[in-house]
Amino acid sequence: MAVVLIGFMGVGKSTIGQQLAKVYNKPFVDLDSAIVKHVGLAIPDIFKQKGESYFRAIESELLVKFIDQDIVLATGGGIVENPNNLGIIKKNKLNIWVDTNINTVYNRIVGDSNRPNANQKSLDEIKKLYNNRISRYNEIAYIKVGNDSDVDSCVQKIHNQIIADDEN
Numbered sequence: 001m002a003v004v005l006i007g008f009m010g011v012g013k014s015t016i017g018q019q020l021a022k023v024y025n026k027p028f029v030d031l032d033s034a035i036v037k038h039v040g041l042a043i044p045d046i047f048k049q050k051g052e053s054y055f056r057a058i059e060s061e062l063l064v065k066f067i068d069q070d071i072v073l074a075t076g077g078g079i080v081e082n083p084n085n086l087g088i089i090k091k092n093k094l095n096i097w098v099d100t101n102i103n104t105v106y107n108r109i110v111g112d113s114n115r116p117n118a119n120q121k122s123l124d125e126i127k128k129l130y131n132n133r134i135s136r137y138n139e140i141a142y143i144k145v146g147n148d149s150d151v152d153s154c155v156q157k158i159h160n161q162i163i164a165d166d167e168n
């Protein structure tokens with residue numbers, strides 16, 4: 001069964017996922033990177049040339065492929081845009097919702113040309129998108145963890161919560 005990281009853009013899912021994979025001695029897969037490899041185009045080019053719906057279709061296809069594997073899987077923030085994905089992720093147990101203060105996140109992602117759904121958006125637009133998605137992350141999350149300090153302590157918090165839950 002996969003350990004799946006969910007949460008908004010820029011919260012640190014990939015960095016945390018890589019660390020967590022080392023702790024659990026499992027392979028790490030970044031779903032965005034898998035999409036880029038599968039399509040042979042960078043994310044902004046997929047959005048521009050093929051459209052977001054094409055990106056979402058490949059994202060779902062690869063989610064199905066990876067979620068049953070014994071890996072740590074970092075998903076893109078928009079994975080919850082497709083209602084089918086919610087059902088697929090819900091069937092998995094260890095879904096970790098990583099969250100960070102939205103103002104911090106905004107400063108990280110607004111200038112990132114590799115993130116078409118954030119690049120050059122206003123704070124209000126990003127907050128709207130974030131608020132829209134929160135209930136869906138919450139619906140499929142097993143645990144929620146704040147990534148407001150450093151990556152190591154976030155990874156430790158995840159590990160501790162998984163152990164504590166195992167013991168109950």
Ligand code: S3P
Pocket residue numbers: 007008009010013032043075076077078079114115116117
């Ligand atoms: C998206 C998030 C991105 C990536 C794509 C769309 C979104 O992943 O999948 O740019 O709509 O939130 P990150 O969460 O890793 O930035």
